[in-house]
Amino acid sequence: xxxxxxxxxxxxxxxxxxxxxxxxxxxxxxxxxxxxxxxxxxxxxxxxxxxxxxxxxxxxxxxxxxxxxxxxxxxxxxxxxxxxxxxxxxxxxxxxxxxxxxxxxxxxxxxxxxxxxxxxxxxxxxxxxxxxxxxxxxxxxxxxxxxxxxxxxxxxxxxxxxxxxxxxxxxxxxxxxxxxxxxxxxxxxxxxxxxxxxxxxxxxxxxxxxxxxxxxxxxxxxxxxxxxxxxxxxxxxxxxxxxxxxxx
Amino acid sequence: xxxxxxxxxxxxxxxxxxxxxxxxxxxxxxxxxxxxxxxxxxxxxxxxxxxxxxxxxxxxxxxxxxxxxxxxxxxxxxxxxxxxxxxxxxxxxxxxxxxxxxxxxxxxxxxxxxxxxxxxxxxxxxxxxxxxxxxxxxxxxxxxxxxxxxxxxxxxxxxxxxxxxxxxxxxxxxxxxxxxxxxxxxxxxxxxxxxxxxxxxxxxxxxxxxxxxxxxxxxxxxxxxxxxxxxxxxxxxxxxxxxxxxxxxxxxxxxxxxxxxxxxxxxxxxxxxxxxxxxxxxxxxxxxxxxxxxxxxxxxxxxxxxxxxxxxxxxxxxxxxxxxxxxxxxxxxxxxxxxxxxxxxxxxxxxxxxxxxxxxxxxxxxxxxxxxxxxx
Numbered sequence: 001x002x003x004x005x006x007x008x009x010x011x012x013x014x015x016x017x018x019x020x021x022x023x024x025x026x027x028x029x030x031x032x033x034x035x036x037x038x039x040x041x042x043x044x045x046x047x048x049x050x051x052x053x054x055x056x057x058x059x060x061x062x063x064x065x066x067x068x069x070x071x072x073x074x075x076x077x078x079x080x081x082x083x084x085x086x087x088x089x090x091x092x093x094x095x096x097x098x099x100x101x102x103x104x105x106x107x108x109x110x111x112x113x114x115x116x117x118x119x120x121x122x123x124x125x126x127x128x129x130x131x132x133x134x135x136x137x138x139x140x141x142x143x144x145x146x147x148x149x150x151x152x153x154x155x156x157x158x159x160x161x162x163x164x165x166x167x168x169x170x171x172x173x174x175x176x177x178x179x180x181x182x183x184x185x186x187x188x189x190x191x192x193x194x195x196x197x198x199x200x201x202x203x204x205x206x207x208x209x210x211x212x213x214x215x216x217x218x219x220x221x222x223x224x225x226x227x228x229x230x231x232x233x234x235x236x237x238x239x240x241x242x243x244x245x246x247x248x
Numbered sequence: 249x250x251x252x253x254x255x256x257x258x259x260x261x262x263x264x265x266x267x268x269x270x271x272x273x274x275x276x277x278x279x280x281x282x283x284x285x286x287x288x289x290x291x292x293x294x295x296x297x298x299x300x301x302x303x304x305x306x307x308x309x310x311x312x313x314x315x316x317x318x319x320x321x322x323x324x325x326x327x328x329x330x331x332x333x334x335x336x337x338x339x340x341x342x343x344x345x346x347x348x349x350x351x352x353x354x355x356x357x358x359x360x361x362x363x364x365x366x367x368x369x370x371x372x373x374x375x376x377x378x379x380x381x382x383x384x385x386x387x388x389x390x391x392x393x394x395x396x397x398x399x400x401x402x403x404x405x406x407x408x409x410x411x412x413x414x415x416x417x418x419x420x421x422x423x424x425x426x427x428x429x430x431x432x433x434x435x436x437x438x439x440x441x442x443x444x445x446x447x448x449x450x451x452x453x454x455x456x457x458x459x460x461x462x463x464x465x466x467x468x469x470x471x472x473x474x475x476x477x478x479x480x481x482x483x484x485x486x487x488x489x490x491x492x493x494x495x496x497x498x499x500x501x502x503x504x505x506x507x508x509x510x511x512x513x514x515x516x517x518x519x520x521x522x523x524x525x526x527x528x529x530x531x532x533x534x535x536x537x538x539x540x541x542x543x544x545x546x547x548x549x550x551x552x553x554x555x556x557x558x559x560x561x562x563x564x565x566x567x568x569x570x571x572x573x574x575x576x577x578x579x580x581x582x583x584x585x586x587x588x589x590x591x592x593x594x595x596x597x598x599x600x601x602x603x604x605x606x607x608x609x610x611x612x613x614x615x616x617x618x619x620x621x622x623x624x
Contacts, residue, residue: 020343058427111412
């Protein structure tokens with residue numbers, strides 16, 4: 001597939017991340033065109049979350065460069081939104097659903113400035129989009145796993161970014177929420193946004209995504225789902241002989 | 249002197265007034281900043297910091313030869329900060345976990361501090377007596393200028409808290425996300441930790457090295473039980489802290505000068521206990537009551553659903569059935585049946601019951617998924 005003719009959302013060169021001496025990501029080269037809905041797949045410990053965190057500067061790589069629309073991440077922060085894994089925060093924190101979604105506006109506000117009516121309005125709109133408006137004043141510990149994930153998605157939507165990074169957004173959510181989230185993600189893609197999603201369920205890759213990256217410490221393959229999501233690449237990534245009934 | 253006498257003397261006796269104001273302000277600032285430690289799950293950091301401050305006090309005395317509180321506390325501040333940033337860098341640079349690093353620094357600094365204290369005790373011509381008051385604190389030594397310093401620090405930390413409210417809240421809830429939004433999380437971390445160290449050092453004179461962490465944690469832990477809002481929690485923690493300070497001082501002054509620090513801590517611990525039991529939503533009592541209510545309600549619905557399944561077999565849902573076919577296993581008792589009738593879900597005629605349309609509807613809803621969210 002020829003990527004060169006399209007505008008690149010993300011270009012990664014020689015990215016290497018290591019904890020102590022153990023490489024977690026090894027010499028990754030990756031080109032992600034604008035406007036794709038991309039899954040990152042790979043076994044546990046393949047470095048999927050680490051890849052996202054390295055792109056976002058949460059983890060410092062020991063080598064390599066990351067360009068977002070041709071510039072370093074720091075210059076492009078406002079164009080990027082991040083949905084962390086649900087399990088990384090304390091859901092017993094004393095705050096409400098609306099308050100968490102409002103946090104999505106903090107980046108554009110910058111230091112010290114307080115959120116006002118405009119920020120509140122866009123947070124309410126995002127809550128409505130994810131079907132959670134009636135839960136706006138709910139204490140976050142009283143939300144189900146699926147509802148918490150919707151809140152996290154709403155917080156990212158408020159950022160009104162061009163690129164969305166999501167770390168396992170379907171983990172521990174109900175089927176209704178999974179359908180709701182994928183619908184929103186597809187809408188965002190159709191609106192020209194780029195979405196990069198760490199994903200675990202191989203069965204749903206062809207149905208949900210149009211772009212895929214196989215990762216297992218090294219980059220195995222990256223491209224359109226219809227061209228490269230096959231048994232060959234799955235076997236290379238997961239090590240065992242993998243058979244998924246796709247591409248009839 | 250009894251407690252009522254104490255409160256009547258509060259505004260006439262200068263010393264008593266100063267000490268009370270001091271413990272109140274200390275309680276408030278510790279409660280306020282302690283909320284952050286509790287919510288960041290760094291509760292034990294306070295304990296490590298206060299113990300790490302001890303060698304600073306001893307070294308300050310050895311170097312300057314003065315017993316002036318301000319010099320000694322300056323030493324405490326320096327060694328407290330040193331201990332804190334050692335802990336952070338151990339966690340960052342080695343594979344040791346947070347609790348191990350805390351324990352290590354705590355015992356290392358405290359051991360060194362105790363060593364220095366015994367060394368000082370053996371010095372000739374030492375006007376050393378009194379340094380060990382920093383172990384358990386002595387509120388009676390509070391001077392009016394100490395209280396001014398406390399008020400100053402409280403004011404500054406309140407100002408900083410309000411100024412960076414949005415950023416600090418974000419950091420408490422989701423540090424990684426804070427970083428991706430472009431906020432300097434290291435700056436925020438150092439900011440909040442420094443103020444916690446400052447509050448601890450201020451409390452050493454009153455409460456002492458050993459019990460200081462309780463001043464930080466107890467009011468915050470109690471406050472968390474009563475509210476689901478961060479700002480209310482911090483306000484409540486400050487109020488609980490101040491209350492513990494005043495009541496602790498009152499008890500101590502009225503009961504033959506019992507040691508003030510431990511009493512303040514015990515009062516704060518009492519508040520925690522009360523909050524754990526009696527808080528309206530998170531309290532143990534409320535949860536027990538909710539549990540029993542739910543069980544009763546469940547039994548009621550269990551009976552109703554049995555009736556629903558029986559009624560489903562008939563064309564007419566209100567077809568009467570014998571009460572005898574219900575048994576205990578279905579959650580049935582005479583009481584639940586009466587409750588069901590009260591709710592207008594069943595009708596009872598003699599020894600027969602029949603489902604009402606309302607009851608049928610209710611049972612039907614029971615089997616539908618309760619998720620109120622729509623499929624988008």
